[in-house]
Amino acid sequence: MSTITCIEDLRLAARRRVPRAFFDYAEAGSYGQETLRANREDLARVKLRQRVLVDVAERELSTTIIGEPARLPLALAPIGLCGMQHGDGEILACRAAQAAGIPFTLSTMSICSIEDVAQAVERPFWFQLYVMRDRGFIRALIERAAAARCSALVLTVDLQVLGQRHCDIRNGMTVPPQIKLANIIDMASKPAWALSILRGKRKTFGNLAGHVRGMEDVTSLAQWTNSQFDPTLSWKDVEWVRGLWPGKLILKGILDVEDAKIAASTGASALVVSNHGGRQLDGAPSSISALPKIADAVGAEIEVMFDGGIRSGADVLRALALGARSCMIGRSYVYGLGASGEEGVATAIAILARELDVAMALTGIKRVRDIDLGIITQ
Ligand SMILES: Cc1cc2nc3c(=O)[nH]c(=O)nc-3n(C[C@H](O)[C@H](O)[C@H](O)COP(=O)(O)O)c2cc1C
Numbered sequence: 001m002s003t004i005t006c007i008e009d010l011r012l013a014a015r016r017r018v019p020r021a022f023f024d025y026a027e028a029g030s031y032g033q034e035t036l037r038a039n040r041e042d043l044a045r046v047k048l049r050q051r052v053l054v055d056v057a058e059r060e061l062s063t064t065i066i067g068e069p070a071r072l073p074l075a076l077a078p079i080g081l082c083g084m085q086h087g088d089g090e091i092l093a094c095r096a097a098q099a100a101g102i103p104f105t106l107s108t109m110s111i112c113s114i115e116d117v118a119q120a121v122e123r124p125f126w127f128q129l130y131v132m133r134d135r136g137f138i139r140a141l142i143e144r145a146a147a148a149r150c151s152a153l154v155l156t157v158d159l160q161v162l163g164q165r166h167c168d169i170r171n172g173m174t175v176p177p178q179i180k181l182a183n184i185i186d187m188a189s190k191p192a193w194a195l196s197i198l199r200g201k202r203k204t205f206g207n208l209a210g211h212v213r214g215m216e217d218v219t220s221l222a223q224w225t226n227s228q229f230d231p232t233l234s235w236k237d238v239e240w241v242r243g244l245w246p247g248k249l250i251l252k253g254i255l256d257v258e259d260a261k262i263a264a265s266t267g268a269s270a271l272v273v274s275n276h277g278g279r280q281l282d283g284a285p286s287s288i289s290a291l292p293k294i295a296d297a298v299g300a301e302i303e304v305m306f307d308g309g310i311r312s313g314a315d316v317l318r319a320l321a322l323g324a325r326s327c328m329i330g331r332s333y334v335y336g337l338g339a340s341g342e343e344g345v346a347t348a349i350a351i352l353a354r355e356l357d358v359a360m361a362l363t364g365i366k367r368v369r370d371i372d373l374g375i376i377t378q
Pocket residue numbers: 025026027039077078079080107108109128156252274275276277278279307308309310328329330331332334
């Protein structure tokens with residue numbers, strides 16, 4: 001890998017190494033990508049207050065996230081098809097997160113299964129759940145997450161229907177997948193990636209394969225999955241999930257104050273202010289613009305997490321100042337994974353940690369828990 005100084009370097013390295021269809025899948029937002037762009041642009045608009053001559057020799061980046069000690073105010077967000085950025089991608093990302101002392105979230109749509117990851121890592125991780133039409137399957141999935149000793153269930157609530165990403169259609173990342181000649185040629189030109197995928201434990205949706213009857217090949221599994229997203233999903237289903245999952249619950253994908261208030265009344269441990277990384281409702285506000293109102297309305301009742309557009313430690317500082325207790329990162333670590341597997345994810349986390357540390361020092365902040373609105377300026 002050439003010299004890596006920032007998340008953008010990891011992005012460029014991933015672009016060189018990962019076949020276009022999978023790189024684009026990670027990169028893109030839905031439709032005109034307005035919300036995707038707004039996530040980054042609005043973060044950059046939040047100006048930090050430079051303070052000088054404050055003794056900041058001793059700095060402390062650790063915190064707690066839903067009561068669990070974390071060495072940084074960060075968690076790895078659930079990412080579907082992580083194992084297509086790098087073979088065994090979910091296991092590698094989980095190991096990097098645990099080595100850095102932060103939570104990892106396994107997606108329902110992962111390549112490695114819950115059991116694969118549980119066997120390969122030492123400590124509990126979080127499991128992200130999509131509630132699908134087949135409630136029997138979902139009940140079994142929740143039981144599997146409990147059996148694997150997952151320490152939190154992250155229930156994603158912003159995907160009742162799927163937003164469209166144009167590039168996925170052009171690249172044949174459709175359901176069922178199209179095998180296009182251009183993709184085959186492209187994949188053949190990425191030997192390190194191809195080798196890592198060949199060596200990986202699995203090549204399909206690990207949590208679903210073998211658990212949905214009659215759905216053994218990728219095509220029928222993909223068709224099943226597509227027909228399973230459930231537009232009838234409602235707050236009643238959140239209650240249903242709570243009844244099945246005795247542990248900590250996180251509601252991910254809240255962008256509106258009214259929804260946040262309902263989320264706070266469910267007894268969940270945390271909510272994540274998120275627009276799914278600009279991949280669902282295009283035209284929705286950026287996550288950072290929605291955060292302060294939500295934190296004001298419910299911050300005292302429920303822990304507020306944040307995601308959407310975090311590419312630097314300064315971005316983490318901005319989100320914490322505007323009311324989040326911690327941030328989830330998505331693409332920032334996916335780029336690291338695509339660039340160089342576990343080492344790349346570790347590098348992404350280390351970059352964000354170092355940048356956060358410097359940004360704290362230059363805003364006169366010594367401890368993560370002291371970050372507040374006072375460090376924001378016009
Ligand atoms: C490639 C990709 C796949 C994703 N898959 C899931 C998923 O399976 N479940 C989920 O809850 N969110 C998923 N998300 C959303 C992320 O968890 C997170 O909300 C988003 O990436 C945050 O924005 P950021 O990428 O700008 O950090 C995905 C995002 C990306 C980029």
